[in-house]
Amino acid sequence: MIAALETRGLCKSFGALTVAADINFRLDTGARHALIGPNGAGKTTFVNMLTGRLASSSGRILLGGEDVTALAQSARVKRGLGRTFQINTLFRELSVLDNIALGVAERRGDAGRVWRPASAYAETRDESMALLATLGLADDATQRVRDLPYGKQRLVEIAIALGLRPKVLLLDEPAAGVPSLESERILEALDQLPPEIAILIIEHDMDLVFRFARRITVLVQGEVLVEGAPEEIAADRRVHQVYLGEGGHG
Amino acid sequence: MKHSGGYSADTRIRWTEWLPWAIALAGFFLLPEYLSLGARILIYILYALSLDLILGYAGIITLGHSAFFGLGAYVAGILAARIGITDPMLQLVAAAAAGALLGIFTGAIILRTRGLTLLMLTLAITSVLLEIANKATALTGGADGLSGVVITPILGYFKFDLYGKTAFLWCLLVLFAVWWLVRRLIYSPFGASLTGVRENIVRMHAIGAPVYLRMVLVYTFSGTIAGIAGALNTQTNQFVGLNVLGFESAGELLVMLILGGVGRIYGAFAGPLVYLIAQDWLAKQFPEYWYLGIGAILVIVVMFARGGILGIADRLARLIGKSA
Numbered sequence A: 001m002i003a004a005l006e007t008r009g010l011c012k013s014f015g016a017l018t019v020a021a022d023i024n025f026r027l028d029t030g031a032r033h034a035l036i037g038p039n040g041a042g043k044t045t046f047v048n049m050l051t052g053r054l055a056s057s058s059g060r061i062l063l064g065g066e067d068v069t070a071l072a073q074s075a076r077v078k079r080g081l082g083r084t085f086q087i088n089t090l091f092r093e094l095s096v097l098d099n100i101a102l103g104v105a106e107r108r109g110d111a112g113r114v115w116r117p118a119s120a121y122a123e124t125r126d127e128s129m130a131l132l133a134t135l136g137l138a139d140d141a142t143q144r145v146r147d148l149p150y151g152k153q154r155l156v157e158i159a160i161a162l163g164l165r166p167k168v169l170l171l172d173e174p175a176a177g178v179p180s181l182e183s184e185r186i187l188e189a190l191d192q193l194p195p196e197i198a199i200l201i202i203e204h205d206m207d208l209v210f211r212f213a214r215r216i217t218v219l220v221q222g223e224v225l226v227e228g229a230p231e232e233i234a235a236d237r238r239v240h241q242v243y244l245g246e247g248g249h250g
Numbered sequence B: 001m002k003h004s005g006g007y008s009a010d011t012r013i014r015w016t017e018w019l020p021w022a023i024a025l026a027g028f029f030l031l032p033e034y035l036s037l038g039a040r041i042l043i044y045i046l047y048a049l050s051l052d053l054i055l056g057y058a059g060i061i062t063l064g065h066s067a068f069f070g071l072g073a074y075v076a077g078i079l080a081a082r083i084g085i086t087d088p089m090l091q092l093v094a095a096a097a098a099g100a101l102l103g104i105f106t107g108a109i110i111l112r113t114r115g116l117t118l119l120m121l122t123l124a125i126t127s128v129l130l131e132i133a134n135k136a137t138a139l140t141g142g143a144d145g146l147s148g149v150v151i152t153p154i155l156g157y158f159k160f161d162l163y164g165k166t167a168f169l170w171c172l173l174v175l176f177a178v179w180w181l182v183r184r185l186i187y188s189p190f191g192a193s194l195t196g197v198r199e200n201i202v203r204m205h206a207i208g209a210p211v212y213l214r215m216v217l218v219y220t221f222s223g224t225i226a227g228i229a230g231a232l233n234t235q236t237n238q239f240v241g242l243n244v245l246g247f248e249s250a251g252e253l254l255v256m257l258i259l260g261g262v263g264r265i266y267g268a269f270a271g272p273l274v275y276l277i278a279q280d281w282l283a284k285q286f287p288e289y290w291y292l293g294i295g296a297i298l299v300i301v302v303m304f305a306r307g308g309i310l311g312i313a314d315r316l317a318r319l320i321g322k323s324a
Helices: A043-051 A073-078 A096-108 A122-134 A151-163 A178-192 A206-212 A230-235 A239-244 B015-030 B032-057 B065-083 B090-108 B115-135 B165-187 B189-199 B202-205 B212-237 B246-261 B267-285 B292-304 B307-324
Strands: A007-016 A015-027 A034-038 A058-063 A082-085 A167-172 A196-201 A215-220 A223-228
Touching: A007 A043, A015 A043, A015 A223, A034 A043, A034 A206, A043 A082, A043 A167, A043 A196, A073 A082, A073 B202, A082 A151, A096 A122, A096 A151, A096 B189, A122 A151, A122 B090, A151 A167, A151 A178, A167 B090, A178 A206, A215 A230, A215 A239, A223 A230, A223 A239, A230 A239, A239 B202, B015 B032, B015 B165, B032 B165, B032 B246, B032 B267, B065 B090, B065 B115, B065 B212, B065 B246, B090 B115, B090 B212, B115 B246, B165 B189, B165 B212, B189 B202, B189 B212, B202 B212, B246 B267, B246 B292, B246 B307, B267 B292, B267 B307
Parallel strands: A034 A196, A034 A215, A082 A167, A167 A196
Antiparallel strands: A007 A015, A007 A058, A215 A223
């Protein structure tokens, strides 16, 4: 089977500092995969290389079997790669609806049109509204994003990516900074995502990781330490060492 | 709420949007002795509108917008005074084309940069053009300016008269046409995507938008409009001086736009109107210190009325709405 997303020997270094070392990674259609690791392990760097925001030093990235290593961000998005950001990266002064609609319009290929008013593109608006409804944000559609509570802004982050109808979705700490009560709401949203999307989640909240992921990769200092099912990872002594700093007992 | 297009915007023309045109026509009939000031205001509105498109909507920061205005002014002037193309419409078309060409060529290069680098590059381009205009005296008249600008009647019938009646209406007509186009653009998906670029360029890349292409396009369109404004300036004054390319003119324009309200069409209307009337009045009252008055107005606006004149108007409208 062709992987939805695959990396082969992906490397990145800034001068002498290696932040990704020979990462071989595979994400299948419908995957629920978590990428964990201590701070500075290179998780966000890895995501930035996958999306094309950062060029890799060497190695290849394949999206649905096609080599996209040399393609620009926008070209990868067109091929079905969506992402969310660890720190809210939203159109703060625009309405919630417009935040989603801008992405939907890009996907539909209408976003560069200059003649008819945007509000005449009913399909774009309806699709955006429907998406907001599935995430429980329908009542907030006309609010400015900056006026929303933080937890809802995190949902908008996800909604924008879903508007692109990605085949592969990269979630960079979707619950970062959200109080635990509200992170439940985000987890529900994640559970409702279309099953065929391949999802890679980067997360520090282990409860969330173990509830959501069916497979986990542990990244340490730019290298894959171990990959396996959640039970295997939970039982892995090296992972415990990395996370709890239990050095050396045998 | 601030009105800036988008996918749920009501695009019908509100009654308040007819106000500028009603005021302009009222001014035409009631204040015939101020028509040359009026034409200057209309030209600067056009010029400010072009700056607002890139600065207010797309968030492209520039201090060199006078490059387009000056180029348009010189193209019209050189055509009229040196080459003998005296038809005002042809001059406008040529100035628009020159603005567009400069926009696409310089935009394609400098819009790969952001922030201060971009600011410096816009300044550099204007400085280069200024120096060319200064040195190419055979064409431009250099520091003495370009005189002998001859403009034949519009459509062979409407003569540019001494009182500036034709010039005022001509500027008003051109402004109306451009306003209509700009308004369409702002409400379009393209316009919405420009506000996306302004609000968050990282996210625009992440939703697959061809950000660079969009910026070059709007920069080119903006340059086209500024070129037209420059040509109108030549036609109404029948003279071109080096100041049209000056850094001061670009800075003054920025001040007018901030005064009116950045990122909204009618900020570009309110700013030049208030600024140029204040300038005219202050210069008559205090011929030596009038710049002090302009400075005071700007300080007051920046400190107490962020969002400019239209920001104040919004707040007033809300107050009235509450008390009613």
